[in-house]
Amino acid sequence: MNLEASRFTVVGAGRSGLAAANALARRGADVRLIDGNPQRERPAELSGDVVFQSGTNAPRPGDVAVLSPGIKEVSPVRGEIAAIAGEVIGEVELFYRLCPAPVLAVTGTDGKSTVTTMLGEIVAATGAHTFVGGNLGNPLCDDVDDLTSESVVVAEISAFQLTTNVEFRPRVAVVTNIAEDHIDYHGSFTAYQAAKRRIWERMTHADTLVINGDDPYIGRWTLPPSPALKRFSLERPADASLSGDTLWVGDEPVMHRDQLQLLGRHNIANALAAAQAAVSFGVPRAAVRQGLMGYRPLAHRLATVATIDGTRWINDSKATNTNAASAGLEAVQRPLVLLAGGSDKGADFSALGALIRERTDAAVLFGQTRDQLADAVGPQHPVHLVETLDEAVARARQIATGQGWSVLLSPACASFDQFKSYAHRGDVFEALVRGLQ
DSSP, X not given: OOSTTOEEEEEOOSHHHHHHHHHHHHTTOEEEEEESOTTOOOOTTSOTTSEEEESOOOOOTTOEEEEOTTSOTTOHHHHHHHHHSSEEEEHHHXXXXXXXXXXEEEESSSSHHHHHHHHHHHHXXXXXXXXXXXXXXXXXXXXXXXXXXXXXXXXXXXXXXHTTOSSOOOSEEEEOOOOSOOHHHHSSHHHHHHHHHGGGTTOOTTSEXXXXXXXXXXXXXXXXXXSEEEEEESSSOOSEEEETTEEEXXXXXXXXXXXXXXXXXXXXXXXXHHHHHHHHHTOOHHHHHHHHHTOOOOTTSSEEEEEETTEEEEEOTTOOXXXXXXXXXXXXXXXXXEEEOOXXXXXXXXXXXXXXXXXXXXXXXXXXXXXXXXXXXXXXXXXXXXXXXXXHHHHHHHHOOSTTOEEEEOOSSBSTTTOSSHHHHHHHHHHHHHTTX
């Protein structure tokens, strides 16, 4: 990328914008960082070589605009920026243009972070210098200076980030699954799916696309002719599959299901996706097995917090939609108390309500969506309505008594009615549970 011939305006002073601006400044580029919030102060971590301006989203005319993923696809701001800028890209696209290493990319609705970090563990088991980042929370541009042609990048890429990619071409791409989510950002479920499909736009016959062979939405997609296509499946023969209790890639076994230290069949699917992606990249099966056997669950994803008086308390705060919460319910055995609720994303809770009736002994519902969830569950099932997570934990303690019970926080909703993020919600839950001991 010819930095000397271009000027840059980075739009949005969040973590990815800050990382992009600093990466450009380190290379001597002429760069401005702007933010539409007039109250936004100059970030302390921003390079002194970057000009900062708050209260505007307008780039310098003709600049390459590096757009924040926080600006919705349906926002008129995007059109306004495109009318002024010479080109509009995102932080992931900028990283790709600067990166000397091959990129393995993971997208989808649920399981992205798990598959990304699993794949990172597998690649690291080969001894290669491995960088894992992206939508996980550590922007890719933060570490681009540490990479060489011998490195391997494993990146979680959100639909938000895919909307601003132009040349981005992963060597291997994974689509974990598709479910309704982020309709407010993209404008429709159709547009959301279209954003996900952009992950393969620049892939060639030398690359590999790994998809979920069980997903009904992906099953209706028109798939690209260029990259080699590999499917993973729990239900039928596929390139990566579950046969009995053994995970297979091709005609070779990888590991026994019990060697995977994660709850739920959905995590077997995640392991198959990561294993197929690794094998497609040329990773030996011994490293695949080593990486998966050593993998531990990420924070806020079906992670056991504690077992108190025989009751296991499980933090699945990352389950911010009905599809993820359903996977959590399927993973945990009864007797079970579910804690669910949060901010409203316009979700349809009817199918989740039926699963709550089937899989739980009681549901404690809190937050903005508690009444909607209660209506979906119906009056014939034990439902307790409270306002806060604190009250929900206290009520669950009263319900779950004796050996073998589980209490699962799997909210099925975003967190922004009462918390800063799903991670903040999960941290509060863990603190409340530890306070019970």
